[in-house]
Amino acid sequence: xxxxxxxxxxxxxxxxxxxxxSYREQFTPPDPGLIYLDGNSLGRLPVRTAESxxxxxxxxxxxxxxxxxxxxxxxxxxxxxxxxxxxxxAEPGEVLVCDGTSINLYKLVMAAMEHQEGxxxxxxxxxxxxxxxxxxxxxxxxxxxxxxxxxxxSRDGMCIDFDSVRDATxxxxxxxxxxxxxxxxxxxxxxxxxxxxxHEKGAMVLWDLSHSVGSVPVDxxxxxxxxxxxxxxxxxxxxxxxxxxxxxxxxxxKKLQQPIWGWLGSKDPFQFGTLYEPAExxxxxxxxxxxxxxxxxxxxxxxLHLEAGIYALREKSLRQSEFxxxxxxxxxxxxxxxxxxxxxxxxxxxxxxxxxxxxxxxxEALIGPPEDRVIVIPDFRAPDNIRLGIAPLxxxxxxxxxxxxxxxEVVESKEYLKNR
Amino acid sequence: xxxxxxxxxxxxxxxxxxxxxSYREQFTPPDPGLIYLDGNSLGRLPVRTAESxxxxxxxxxxxxxxxxxxxxxxxxxxxxxxxxxxxxxAEPGEVLVCDGTSINLYKLVMAAMEHQEGxxxxxxxxxxxxxxxxxxxxxxxxxxxxxxxxxxxSRDGMCIDFDSVRDATxxxxxxxxxxxxxxxxxxxxxxxxxxxxxHEKGAMVLWDLSHSVGSVPVDxxxxxxxxxxxxxxxxxxxxxxxxxxxxxxxxxxKKLQQPIWGWLGSKDPFQFGTLYEPAExxxxxxxxxxxxxxxxxxxxxxxLHLEAGIYALREKSLRQSEFxxxxxxxxxxxxxxxxxxxxxxxxxxxxxxxxxxxxxxxxEALIGPPEDRVIVIPDFRAPDNIRLGIAPLxxxxxxxxxxxxxxxEVVESKEYLKNR
Numbered sequence: 001x002x003x004x005x006x007x008x009x010x011x012x013x014x015x016x017x018x019x020x021x022s023y024r025e026q027f028t029p030p031d032p033g034l035i036y037l038d039g040n041s042l043g044r045l046p047v048r049t050a051e052s053x054x055x056x057x058x059x060x061x062x063x064x065x066x067x068x069x070x071x072x073x074x075x076x077x078x079x080x081x082x083x084x085x086x087x088x089x090a091e092p093g094e095v096l097v098c099d100g101t102s103i104n105l106y107k108l109v110m111a112a113m114e115h116q117e118g119x120x121x122x123x124x125x126x127x128x129x130x131x132x133x134x135x136x137x138x139x140x141x142x143x144x145x146x147x148x149x150x151x152x153x154s155r156d157g158m159c160i161d162f163d164s165v166r167d168a169t170x171x172x173x174x175x176x177x178x179x180x181x182x183x184x185x186x187x188x189x190x191x192x193x194x195x196x197x198x199h200e201k202g203a204m205v206l207w208d209l210s211h212s213v214g215s216v217p218v219d220x221x222x223x224x225x226x227x228x229x230x231x232x233x234x235x236x237x238x239x240x241x242x243x244x245x246x247x248x249x250x251x252x253x254k255k256l257q258q259p260i261w262g263w264l265g266s267k268d269p270f271q272f273g274t275l276y277e278p279a280e281x282x283x284x285x286x287x288x289x290x291x292x293x294x295x296x297x298x299x300x301x302x303x304l305h306l307e308a309g310i311y312a313l314r315e316k317s318l319r320q321s322e323f324x325x326x327x328x329x330x331x332x333x334x335x336x337x338x339x340x341x342x343x344x345x346x347x348x349x350x351x352x353x354x355x356x357x358x359x360x361x362x363x364e365a366l367i368g369p370p371e372d373r374v375i376v377i378p379d380f381r382a383p384d385n386i387r388l389g390i391a392p393l394x395x396x397x398x399x400x401x402x403x404x405x406x407x408x409e410v411v412e413s414k415e416y417l418k419n420r
Numbered sequence: 421x422x423x424x425x426x427x428x429x430x431x432x433x434x435x436x437x438x439x440x441x442s443y444r445e446q447f448t449p450p451d452p453g454l455i456y457l458d459g460n461s462l463g464r465l466p467v468r469t470a471e472s473x474x475x476x477x478x479x480x481x482x483x484x485x486x487x488x489x490x491x492x493x494x495x496x497x498x499x500x501x502x503x504x505x506x507x508x509x510a511e512p513g514e515v516l517v518c519d520g521t522s523i524n525l526y527k528l529v530m531a532a533m534e535h536q537e538g539x540x541x542x543x544x545x546x547x548x549x550x551x552x553x554x555x556x557x558x559x560x561x562x563x564x565x566x567x568x569x570x571x572x573x574s575r576d577g578m579c580i581d582f583d584s585v586r587d588a589t590x591x592x593x594x595x596x597x598x599x600x601x602x603x604x605x606x607x608x609x610x611x612x613x614x615x616x617x618x619h620e621k622g623a624m625v626l627w628d629l630s631h632s633v634g635s636v637p638v639d640x641x642x643x644x645x646x647x648x649x650x651x652x653x654x655x656x657x658x659x660x661x662x663x664x665x666x667x668x669x670x671x672x673x674k675k676l677q678q679p680i681w682g683w684l685g686s687k688d689p690f691q692f693g694t695l696y697e698p699a700e701x702x703x704x705x706x707x708x709x710x711x712x713x714x715x716x717x718x719x720x721x722x723x724l725h726l727e728a729g730i731y732a733l734r735e736k737s738l739r740q741s742e743f744x745x746x747x748x749x750x751x752x753x754x755x756x757x758x759x760x761x762x763x764x765x766x767x768x769x770x771x772x773x774x775x776x777x778x779x780x781x782x783x784e785a786l787i788g789p790p791e792d793r794v795i796v797i798p799d800f801r802a803p804d805n806i807r808l809g810i811a812p813l814x815x816x817x818x819x820x821x822x823x824x825x826x827x828x829e830v831v832e833s834k835e836y837l838k839n840r
Contacts, residue, residue, distance in 0.1 A: 028482045038486045045482040053477055053713070054470075061659055062448045062465040066458045066797060067787075073660055100708035102682035103523060110562075126694055131683035131708060134696035138681030142530075151694070233709070239481055240493055240712035261558030262522035263551035272802060274546055274571070276554035288520035288551060289653070291714040292660035293473070367487075377486060382692060 004405065007327055011401035014323065020308055020316050020392060027237075027394045035376045035403045039391030040211060040351040043237030048300040056296040068292070076295045077286060083302045084236075084245050087310050088209060088228065089219035094250055097232065097295060098286050101210060101244040102131045104229040105177075107258040107285060108246060109139055112175050112204045112227060113147075115256050119174035119203070125152040125160045129183045132208055136177070158185040159342060165194055173203040180218060181211035181349030184381050186341040188216060188349050195223045210234060213245075215317050215350035215392065217310045226252060235350065235391055237301035242294050246285055253282055262287030308393060316392035317350040320400055324352050324388060327404045335411045340385050351389040356411075359384045361419035365410045376403045424825065427747055431817035434743065440728055440736050440812060447657075447814045455796045455823045459811030460631060460771040463657030468720040476716040488712070496715045497706060503722045504656075504665050507730050508629060508648065509639035514670055517652065517715060518706050521630060521664040522551045524649040525597075527678040527705060528666060529559055532595050532624050532647060533567075535676050539594035539623070545572040545580045549603045552628055556597070578605040579762060585614055593623040600638060601631035601769030604801050606761040608636060608769050615643045630654060633665075635737050635770035635812065637730045646672060655770065655811055657721035662714050666705055673702055682707030728813060736812035737770040740820055744772050744808060747824045755831045760805050771809040776831075779804045781839035785830045796823045 015021060027044045030036060036044060060068045072079075081095035088095070098104070109122070120143070122136055133151070140147045152164045160178070169176065176198045178189050191207060198205045206227040212218050214235030220228060228247035232238035248256060257278060263269045264286040267277045278284035305313065322345060328337065340353030356362060363380040378388045388403065410416050435441060447464045450456060456464060480488045492499075501515035508515070518524070529542070540563070542556055553571070560567045572584045580598070589596065596618045598609050611627060618625040626647040632638050634655030640648060648667035652658035668676060677698060683689045684706040687697045698704035725733065742765060748757065760773030776782060783800040798808045808823065830836050 028478065030483045030485060036485060042481075042486045042488075044485065045477065050474075050477050050482070054474065057465065057470050057473055057659075057717075058448065061462075062470070063450045065450060065456060065464065066462045066799065068462075068660055099523065100519070100682070100711075102708040103519065103680060106680045129683075130686075130689075130692050130694055133694050134681040134683055134686060137696050138679055141681075142679050231709075239477075240488060241709040241715075242711060242713070244708075259558055259562050260523060260526045261554040261561075262520070263549075263554055266550075266554060269550075272550050274550055274553050276557050288522040288664075289651075289661040291520075291662060291711050293662070293717055294711040294714040295661075297477075297713055379486065 007401055011323070011397035014319070014397040018316065018397070020312060021396070023304060023308055023393045024396060026304055033374045035374055035399050035406070037376065037378045037388045037390070037395070037399065037403050039395065040234050040387060040389030041379050042233055042240055043235055043301070043391060044394055045239070046237055046301045046304060049237070049239070049297050052300050053293065053297050056293065073290065073292050076292065077290050078282070080295065080298055080302065081245060081282070083299070083306060084213065086306055087213055087218070088247065089217070089221045090247050091221065091250065093282055095245055095247045096282050096285055097243050097245045097298065098290060099244060101208070101229055101231045102135050104244050104246040105132055105135045105206070105208070106139065107260060108206055108227045108229060108248065109136065109175060109177065110259040111256040112206065113139065113143060116174035116204060119172055120147045121172045121174055122149045123152065123168055123173050123176045124149065125154065125178060127154050127160060127182050127184065128179050129208065129210070132177070132179070158340065159187045159347070160189065162190055162193055166197055169197060169201050169203060171201060173201060175204050175206060177206040177208070179208040179211065181216055183211055184385060185353055186349040186351045188347050191218070191225065192223045195225050199224065211349055211351070214305050215313060217314050220247060225249065232298050236298065236305065237393070238298035239294065242298050243291060248282060248285060253284065254280060258285050260287045264288055304393060313392045317390055318345045320390045320392060320395065320397060321345070321348065321350065321352050323397055324390070324400050324404060327401070328354060331408060335408060350392065351387050354386045354388065355384045356386065357384055358416055358420070359386045361416040362386065362407065362410055364419040365416040366406060374402060374406055376406045378403070427821055431743070431821035434739070434817040438736065438817070440732060441816070443724060443728055443813045444816060446724055453794045455794055455819050455826070457796065457798045457808045457810070457815070457819065457823050459815065460654050460807060460809030461799050462653055462660055463655055463721070463811060464814055465659070466657055466721045466724060469657070469659070469717050472720050473713065473717050476713065493710065493712050496712065497710050498703070500715065500718055500722065501665060501702070503719070503726060504633065506726055507633055507638070508667065509641045510667050511641065511670065513702055515665055515667045516702050516705055517663050517665045517718065518710060519664060521628070521649055521651045522555050524664050524666040525552055525555045525626070525628070526559065527680060528626055528647045528649060528668070529556065529595060529597065530679040531676040532626065533559065533563060536594035536624060539592055540567045541592045541594055542569045543572065543588055543593050543596045544569065545574065545598060547574050547580060547602050547604065548599050549628065549630070552597070552599070578760065579607045579767070580609065582610055582613055586617055589617060589621050589623060591621060593621060595624050595626060597626040597628070599628040599631065601636055603631055604805055605773055606769040606771045608767050611638070611645065612643045615645050619644065631769055631771070634725050635733060637734050640667060640669070645669065652718050656718065656725065658718035659714065662718055663711060668702060668705060673704065674700060678705050680707045684708055724813060733812045737810055738765045740810045740812060740815065740817060741765070741768065741770065741772050743817055744810070744820050744824060747821070748774060751828060755828060770812065771807050774806045774808065775804045776806065777804055778836055778840070779806045781836040782806065782827065782830055784839040785836040786826060794822060794826055796826045798823070
């Protein structure tokens with residue numbers, strides 16, 4: 001049996017051997033003694049982002065003023081999109097950074113439903129992120145009688161299995177839309193299999209990459225995925241509420257028309273013509289003026305990911321989550337926890353879920369400890385999930401060790417009882 | 421006849437007497453010798469914005485991390501909205517800062533069209549901002565057969581007169597939507613008259629306040645306006661592409677449902693329920709996670725406007741535009757220019773348009789002068805408009821004098837010919 005001190009020296013050893021360890025210094029340190037295991041919700045601040053944003057504000061906005069639009073701002077949706085494309089297996093000109101995740105979902109689903117005329121059924125699953133499901137409900141409501149949204153049930157509350165998807169996909173199905181890495185359980189869906197299945201039945205597929213991009217490699221091109229969306233404030237470290245992205249496979253771009261006909265999606269916005277004509281490429285999925293401050297913050301972190309390499313990041317993430325799960329499996333009777341994520345590394349994203357009937361109170365104790373104890377920030381998802389996010393760019397094995405030890409302490413000491 | 425030197429001493433005198441002159445120091449100075457007359461397109465950077473944004477990035481994002489959502493971020497759409505409400509005659513809880521102007525237009529028009537079931541006609545005018553017209557075209561396309569968009573023609577290319585609006589409004593009209601201050605001519609529409617007319621015919625009204633907010637007082641409450649939208653990067657100095665706002669009169673909020681059902685518009689987003697139920701107040705017009713960096717930049721400038729007072733700002737703006745027009749009227753034969761804005765101060769916003777067949781080349785000469793000449797930044801709008809934006813918070817009378825003198829020099833010297 002491993003003792004705790006074995007895990008400590010193992011963590012230190014793994015940190016010494018970690019080829020990505022230097023990236024940790026690229027992030028501004030929060031208060032000492034804060035262990036951040038929530039990079040799957042809001043990624044940390046890269047040092048260069050603070051510097052570069054200062055320059056954007058004082059030099060570009062402060063001095064270039066309106067001329068900034070001609071000096072790079074107008075190209076940001078496309079320039080950032082091309083960098084994200086490298087992380088998700090897309091090509092230049094297939095990805096744009098714009099608007100929010102839910103808005104991009106709305107735009108692409110509406111476009112797909114118009115294109116799939118005659119088919120009126122959308123298929124998703126009950127474990128999809130609520131905002132995605134809400135947006136789909138709104139679309140079905142808006143499109144009116146005959147349109148329906150069917151949600152595949154999960155057998156175990158953790159995964160959606162392929163057979164259920166196959167059984168649920170029929171010739172009336174216009175669109176399948178799933179999350180690639182599930183927000184609650186970290187389950188990774190079979191993108192290649194489901195995309196092929198959908199195409200066989202004449203349906204389109206849209207993937208939400210929010211919990212994958214930057215930590216789990218995605219290969220949209222090989223899968224021939226039709227559409228995708230995602231956010232940039234989780235593993236991508238774009239900052240709170242940073243601008244989202246969308247992907248439309250090149251051959252579909254001219255066939256699809258999104259519903260919000262803003263001027264920056266038009267062929268020649270600066271003609272100021274009254275009649276809308278959509279741009280002939282990915283730009284037609286833009287709406288209005290890009291939010292430059294929020295968008296500029298995305299680029300430095302994207303560069304860090306590209307430097308580190310998405311496959312190296314995945315390798316470290318898997319090694320780290322295995323280390324975490326090993327520690328958990330060594331806890332006596334799991335301390336009352338069960339694993340809320342798939343045990344198989346290949347079906348799991350970069351966060352690990354531990355379930356406990358007292359998860360809410362335990363999370364509270366972790367975030368607000370006594371003064372002589374380390375602050376550990378995971379997040380809680382009702383009813384009983386503690387999500388432990390591993391961001392391989394900046395989390396050390398020692399972070400994981402310390403976080404897990406602190407969880408053990410909180411549970412064994414029953415310190416959490418005061419938060420019930 | 422006034423000589424140029426008379427105008428110079430008059431400008432200096434007016435600057436000395438200007439009760440708002442100290443606000444000029446609240447903005448970071450661009451390069452010396454740059455005269456910025458484009459605050460109607462992108463407002464300048466307030467000193468405190470740069471400072472406050474630095475704190476948001478390093479302290480809030482860098483250190484509070486995910487906890488930032490509980491420490492003020494989540495309230496930003498409403499908190500900023502309540503401040504904008506004070507500038508446009510709305511009440512607390514009637515305005516939200518969120519998304520982009522065109523997206524907000526889309527959301528509110530779609531909501532209005534669903535509410536006005538049975539009426540299928542939208543009325544606007546050919547001088548409205550192209551993105552607004554594009555969005556309306558997209559909506560009519562999407563809603564399908566029977567829906568129509570009618571654009572009132574302008575008699576003079578500058579204004580839309582009340583009689584035309586009255587003649588065009590019928591019992592089939594669901595919605596009238598106009599700009600309050602027109603982007604090209606600066607014409608200010610009769611909000612009270614048109615809103616009353618619309619209501620008499622059972623139509624709703626939506627106002628685009630983009631070119632008014634922060635420089636022209638708006639009184640939505642007294643007019644009983646139904647809906648409004650606007651941007652925050654012009655007179656409000658929120659930064660390039662900063663988040664937009666929307667207004668929904670309180671009694672309409674529960675009757676209207678917008679089409680993009682994102683989680684932050686739902687009753688209790690952090691329940692993570694799969695079924696969407698809209699919030700019961702203005703929050704139902706939210707979609708997704710607010711872009712905190714771009715939004716935080718809006719607040720310091722809003723505070724400046726509230727301190728200065730919108731009526732004091734309007735008074736200065738009118739005095740400044742009268743000064744500008746007086747200088748123009750003193751030019752021999754107008755130097756070939758004609759006034760592209762209404763002559764009457766009450767029908768004019770805070771920018772003044774001068775039209776000239778060589779407007780494009782003249783603008784180019786102003787922005788890229790020889791080294792020993794001042795840079796003047798106005799903007800050009802096809803085919804022949806030079807927009808001179810007056811931002812009373814930071815533009816001095818001397819700015820206007822210098823800008824106008826430089827225009828005169830460029831035209832009289834024919835310096836612009838090299839740009840033809």
